[in-house]
Amino acid sequence: MEPILEIRDLHAEVDGHPILRGIDLTIRPGEVHSIMGPNGSGKSTLAQVLAGRDTYTVTQGTVRYRGRDLLEMAPEERACEGLFLAFQYPVEIPGVNTSYFLKAALNAVRKHRGQPELDAVEFLELVRQKTRIVQLDERLLNRAVNEGFSGGEKKRNEVFQMAVLEPHLAILDETDSGLDIDALRVVADGVNRLRSPQRSFLVVTHYQRLLEYIVPDFVHVLVGGRIVRSGDRTLALELEQKGYGWLEAAPAAAAH
Amino acid sequence: MTTQLDSVAAHYAAELDARLARVRDPERIRLRRAAFERFEALGFPTTRAEDWRHTPLGPLPRTAYALTNASVLVQAGVAPPPLEGEVRLTLGGGYVTAPARVRGDLPTGVVLGSLAELSAAAPDWLSAHLARHADVRADAFAALNTAFLDDGAVVYVPRGGACAAPLHIVHVAPDGPTPAVSFPRTLIVVEAGATLDIVEQFVGGAGAEHCTNAVTELVAGPAARVRYARLVREAKTVHHIGALHVALGRDTQVSAHVVTLGGGLVRHNLTAVLAEPGADCALYGLHVSRGTQHVDHHLRVEHAAPHGTSRELIRGILDDRAHGVFTGRIIVRPGAQRTDAKQTHKSLLLSGTAQADSRPQLEIYADDVKCTHGATVGQVDEEGVFYLRSRGLPADAARSLLVYAFAEESVASLVPADLHDQVRAEVLARLPHGELLRDAP
Incomplete structure (x- = not known):
């Protein structure tokens, strides 16, 4: 099967400081990959670079996404092509109504795909259906994007947007951080309901806890900007027991 | 320079004499003469005056503008679209040209009309309110406007009255190739317990660097509720100096929106006096400026009685070489305890050459109060x-x-x-x- 994402020797830096130092990763349709690693290892940088954040400079390597050069694409084009990033810190946008924002986003994506734009009634119907996936309070849709939302509401809103936009590849950047166990279950359940043979996930997390609910096919450990070890879900359990220390000392070659 | 300014003052003096020759009411003549004397004593402000430090007046003080009269034509094209259910009063160059200028049905007891006409019909009532709130003593522009108070708009809502229809006053500035000055004047009196939604718009002014010197006095009695909106949509060459003075009574609620989408040099002098306990005043300002537009919001909110609430929220969006200025003074008089005053000024700069200045000024003479201010200037x-x-x-x-x-x-x-x-x-x-x-x- 054609990979959905193929990262080769990816290097990236911010303000001249190298953060990613040669990432290799291949994700095929339907697979769930998890990236784990200590703070500062480059997990969020990888997520942001894939979504097109321009504060990071890619200095080396290639990323192919569904057969195209991802790094050539503007962030909005990546979104329209079905790449979705659930933010670690969803941005508050005062004055922009959530429902309007989502409709504009959905119609931009649909237009790009050659689908007709949804009218107000169709949109409302779709939204109703999708809010149930993450048990999002519909009233939040009439408020400004993420403004005054609790931590849990913000994360649910991310997964809700993902459900509406129906991406091919969803990147979840520490979606579990700041969630209590009940909210975590709801969010994870929402993600699981979106799993399909075509849709792939890259789940970035610091803790093994999330992976009890979103069971990954592959686990990769990122240390110092490199993947130092890859395995199946048992690797996550091993990390839970041993911490990251034993890998920080390990040579990068162990990744392959 | 001095001679130029003197000749401008002489020009206004001669024009005033000609106008006052047609006025019969000695009280009115006294008021206008006194105002002109204040103007002469004050002169046009310069950037040496603290309150005008960031707003140079350019050619305005040196220009012998033609003065408008009742013959200003109201071009159909500049009229703003109607608001649902509105009653509209249109003024050209500050004058109501009777009889066809009020459109719509007024509720019983509510007055919307010409100051000049009311001046003849109810001089005592008018004297009780007119020029009692605008700062004729210290503000040269308000003084000059008052000196040239031939006509204007007057609004009256009687005690307990509810004006369901929005009132819409449209001031059309003169257009044409000769720089002209107009002195729009509005008096709004809302009595105890009455409610009113009112819109005042300033439009027109194409063709030359015209000047609009406008003064609005809004007097709201005890427990009255007024929602006021002021829109400046004049041509981008117009120098617009406008004052809004709000006087609030006991438990009165007034909100005022000032929206600036036009004009070249625009100065808003916004004053609110919370003279009685429990008054609640909200002032909102928005300007979207570009080119070389200069928009100055000069606010003064005075808490003179306890339990008053005031909110000021002024925002500017500035592109190109636009300049935004904000001065916000909150004064809490001795004894105005439990005052709750909050002021924010935010500017969004869309270009590297746009500029915003912000000066909050708090003067607090009471000890049990909540006063906050905040200013931000930033990019997207x-x-x-x-x-x-x-x-x-x-x-x-x-x-x-x-x-x-x-x-x-x-x-x-x-x-x-x-x-x-x-x-x-x-x-x-x-x-x-x-x-x-x-x-x-």
Whole structure:
């Protein structure tokens, strides 16, 4: 099967400081990959670079996404092509109504795909259906994007947007951080309901806890900007027991 | 220079003499003469005056403007679209030209009409309110406006009255090739327990560097509720110096929106006096400026009685070489305990050459009060832009949406709804790539 994402020797830096130092990763349709690693290892940088954040400079390597050069694409084009990033810190946008924002986003994506734009009634119907996936309070849709939302509401809103936009590849950047166990279950359940043979996930997390609910096919450990070890879900359990220390000392070659 | 200014003053003096020769009421003549003397004593302010430090008047003090009279033609093209259910009064160059200028049906007891006519019909009533609130003593522009108070608009809502129809006063500035000055004047009196929604718009003024020197006095009695909106949509060459003075009684609620979408040099002198306990005043300002526009909001909110609440929220969006100035003075008089006053000024700069100055000034003489102020100057939030783009919105649309949202927050409570819609559309039209957001809420 054609990979959905193929990262080769990816290097990236911010303000001249190298953060990613040669990432290799291949994700095929339907697979769930998890990236784990200590703070500062480059997990969020990888997520942001894939979504097109321009504060990071890619200095080396290639990323192919569904057969195209991802790094050539503007962030909005990546979104329209079905790449979705659930933010670690969803941005508050005062004055922009959530429902309007989502409709504009959905119609931009649909237009790009050659689908007709949804009218107000169709949109409302779709939204109703999708809010149930993450048990999002519909009233939040009439408020400004993420403004005054609790931590849990913000994360649910991310997964809700993902459900509406129906991406091919969803990147979840520490979606579990700041969630209590009940909210975590709801969010994870929402993600699981979106799993399909075509849709792939890259789940970035610091803790093994999330992976009890979103069971990954592959686990990769990122240390110092490199993947130092890859395995199946048992690797996550091993990390839970041993911490990251034993890998920080390990040579990068162990990744392959 | 001095001779030039003297000749300008002589020009105004001669014009005043000619006008006062036609006025019969000695009281009115006394008022206008006294105001002119104040103007002569004060002279036009310069940037050496603290209150005008950031707002140079350019050629205004040196220009012997032609004075408008009742013959100013109101061009059909400049009239703003009607608001649902409105009653409209149109003035050209500050004059109501009877009889056809009031359109719509007024509720019983409510007055909307010409100051000159009312001056003849009820001189004592008028004297009790007119020029009692504008600062004729210290403000040269208010003094000059008062000296040339031939006509204007007057609004009256009697005790307990509810004016369901929005009142809409349209001031049309003169156009044509000769620089002209007009002195629009408005008096709004809302008695105890009455309610009113009122809109005042300033339009026209194409063709030359005209000057509008406008004064509005809004007097709201105990427990009255007034929602006022003031829109400056004049041509970009107009020098607009406008004053709004709000006097609030016990438990009175007044909100005022001041929206600036036109004019070249615009100065708003906004004053609110909370003279009795429990008054609640909210002042909102929004300007969307570009080119070399200069927009100055000069606010003075005076808490003279306990338990008063005031909110000031002024926002500016500045592109090109536009300049925004804000001075916000909150004065809490001795004994005005439990005052709750809050002031915010935010500027969004869309270009590297736009400029914003912000000067909050608190004078507090009571000890049990809550007074806060905050000012920010910044650019479009790039985190926000990326977030929107990561959901599929094109970069230009994302940026415009954030700018629009910034504006929208300061007009969220603007009424009537159809005026709000018009302002939205006009804000969008003035933003780069605003057309991408045509269906924005």
